Amino acid sequence: MKLAARLKDQSLLKTLCYIDGKWVGEGAAQIKVTDPATDEVIATVPSLGAAETREALKAAERAQKDWGRRPAKERAAILRRWFDLMMANQDDLGAILTAEQGKPLAEGKGEIAYAASFIEFYSEEAKRVYGSIVPSPSTDRQIVVLKQPIGVCAAITPWNFPSAMITRKAGPALAAGCAMVVKPASQTPLSALALAELAHRAGIPAGVFSVVTGKAGEIGTEMTTSEIVRKVTFTGSTEVGKRLMEQSASTVKKVSLELGGNAPFIVFDDADIDAAVEGALGSKYRNTGQTCICTNRFLVQDKVYDAFVEKLSAKVKAMKQGSGFEDGVAQGPLIDMAAVEKAEEHVADAVAKGGRVVTGGKRSALGHSFYEPTVIADANSSMKLAQEETFGPVAPIFRFHTEEEAIALANDTPFGLASYFYARDIGRVWRVAQALEAGLVGVNAGLISTEVAPFGGYKESGIGREGGPWGIEEFLEVKYVAMAGL
Ligand SMILES: NC(=O)C1=CN([C@@H]2O[C@H](COP(=O)(O)OP(=O)(O)OC[C@H]3O[C@@H](n4cnc5c(N)ncnc54)[C@H](OP(=O)(O)O)[C@@H]3O)[C@@H](O)[C@H]2O)C=CC1
Numbered sequence: 001m002k003l004a005a006r007l008k009d010q011s012l013l014k015t016l017c018y019i020d021g022k023w024v025g026e027g028a029a030q031i032k033v034t035d036p037a038t039d040e041v042i043a044t045v046p047s048l049g050a051a052e053t054r055e056a057l058k059a060a061e062r063a064q065k066d067w068g069r070r071p072a073k074e075r076a077a078i079l080r081r082w083f084d085l086m087m088a089n090q091d092d093l094g095a096i097l098t099a100e101q102g103k104p105l106a107e108g109k110g111e112i113a114y115a116a117s118f119i120e121f122y123s124e125e126a127k128r129v130y131g132s133i134v135p136s137p138s139t140d141r142q143i144v145v146l147k148q149p150i151g152v153c154a155a156i157t158p159w160n161f162p163s164a165m166i167t168r169k170a171g172p173a174l175a176a177g178c179a180m181v182v183k184p185a186s187q188t189p190l191s192a193l194a195l196a197e198l199a200h201r202a203g204i205p206a207g208v209f210s211v212v213t214g215k216a217g218e219i220g221t222e223m224t225t226s227e228i229v230r231k232v233t234f235t236g237s238t239e240v241g242k243r244l245m246e247q248s249a250s251t252v253k254k255v256s257l258e259l260g261g262n263a264p265f266i267v268f269d270d271a272d273i274d275a276a277v278e279g280a281l282g283s284k285y286r287n288t289g290q291t292c293i294c295t296n297r298f299l300v301q302d303k304v305y306d307a308f309v310e311k312l313s314a315k316v317k318a319m320k321q322g323s324g325f326e327d328g329v330a331q332g333p334l335i336d337m338a339a340v341e342k343a344e345e346h347v348a349d350a351v352a353k354g355g356r357v358v359t360g361g362k363r364s365a366l367g368h369s370f371y372e373p374t375v376i377a378d379a380n381s382s383m384k385l386a387q388e389e390t391f392g393p394v395a396p397i398f399r400f401h402t403e404e405e406a407i408a409l410a411n412d413t414p415f416g417l418a419s420y421f422y423a424r425d426i427g428r429v430w431r432v433a434q435a436l437e438a439g440l441v442g443v444n445a446g447l448i449s450t451e452v453a454p455f456g457g458y459k460e461s462g463i464g465r466e467g468g469p470w471g472i473e474e475f476l477e478v479k480y481v482a483m484a485g486l
Pocket residue numbers: 156157158159160183184185186187214215216217218219220221235236237238240241243244258259260261291292389390391
């Protein structure tokens with residue numbers, strides 16, 4: 001079925017860019033957007049570059065001045081309308097997302113609710129950007145600390161969460177009084193453009209929120225070198241994140257980077273194994289393994305190793321693969337063939353180094369970019385999948401004997417985004433939570449994302465935090481005012 005036919009409101013299917021409150025890019029070269037479950041082209045969007053990005057940034061600069069001066073209550077009311085519109089159009093936004101990204105429709109709609117939650121949270125948080133008055137060390141002056149919007153922000157977002165990675169950035173930025181230009185991933189621009197349509201309907205002023213689709217290198221270079229931009233915020237690969245950080249150095253921009261991970265999931269012998277298996281399924285196979293907080297390595301204690309492998313494999317084997325629009329599908333396609341090749345390479349390397357495929361381990365008979373959900377037992381540290389993020393539905397299971405060994409293995413990576421462990425001994429829970437070098441720790445929980453908590457990484461997994469009160473701080477400057485002669 002054509003995507004438009006699935007929508008109640010077909011005007012949400014936008015195929016032009018949204019710059020300075022106008023739909024632009026007619027006649028430009030086009031980028032094809034495909035459904036990864038069928039390889040069918042579902043739409044095309046403009047391939048714009050540096051010149052149009054510059055226009056969007058200039059418009060943002062003009063618009064931000066007024067937007068940043070408005071009372072927070074007014075910004076909050078407009079953001080609240082954006083949230084309400086997202087939820088009112090959840091089914092259509094979910095269908096657009098599933099069509100271009102591939103995740104099962106329930107997950108697609110779930111992402112819309114998650115994405116909207118950032119707009120709701122920051123519409124409320126806008127009103128709580130407090131400065132402070134510091135007790136002065138001398139009688140001749142008062143010390144006042146103000147928080148002000150950082151200014152124009154540029155966001156570059158990935159294909160794995162086409163809506164939520166935009167709202168997690170735009171929500172706090174706009175709430176703080178900043179303006180934002182977004183460059184969405186070329187594989188999933190339709191979700192971003194639908195959000196722009198709803199931003200327009202919500203009354204977000206022209207220029208405060210723009211979306212430019214097109215050439216990543218050109219747009220990224222303009223964003224990171226422009227003197228207009230004060231903050232660059234990025235979610236995506238570590239390689240691109242490092243490049244954007246370097247490019248941002250010449251104008252000393254603030255940067256937030258949310259990059260790759262290599263999440264460990266430790267199962268101790270005192271864990272509730274059935275609960276661990278449930279947590280493992282959510283943590284590993286959500287979005288077909290394509291989230292930066294997906295488990296990359298299962299570390300299981302010797303005594304419960306065989307039981308965990310057996311129970312997890314049985315559940316994984318039973319998962320239905322297919323188009324996200326089919327009923328009962330738990331696993332959609334991977335985003336593209338490059339992702340399939342990476343999963344294949346990791347599995348082949350693991351098998352060559354002694355890994356045992358318990359289930360899956362090959363491309364699916366469904367063709368396209370479907371890869372079977374896979375479990376590999378007897379994994380070891382020499383394997384590629386121990387060092388690199390697979391970003392696919394492959395679960396390697398390593399064996400360990402002691403708590404110290406588990407912590408050392410878990411931390412043996414340059415990454416430090418998410419980590420998980422299952423245990424019931426309260427002393428162990430506290431020790432391990434403290435020892436893991438990661439920005440997020442799930443204890444007896446495999447799904448931990450929420451708009452109210454800080455999300456971000458240690459080590460090479462990134463800089464800064466998104467979510468909760470921490471998220472809005474990333475878009476604020478702190479100004480110290482010394483007031484003498486009073
Ligand atoms: N942390 C996370 O959530 C994510 C991690 N990844 C990891 O990265 C791997 C590769 O995925 P991939 O999609 O290539 O990730 P990228 O980092 O290449 O893409 C993320 C975003 O960055 C843009 N981009 C790419 N190159 C540049 C550049 N030179 N300057 C500015 N922007 C740029 C992309 O645009 P365009 O789409 O136009 O190329 C996209 O909008 C995955 O397999 C996974 O391991 C991927 C996505 C999300």
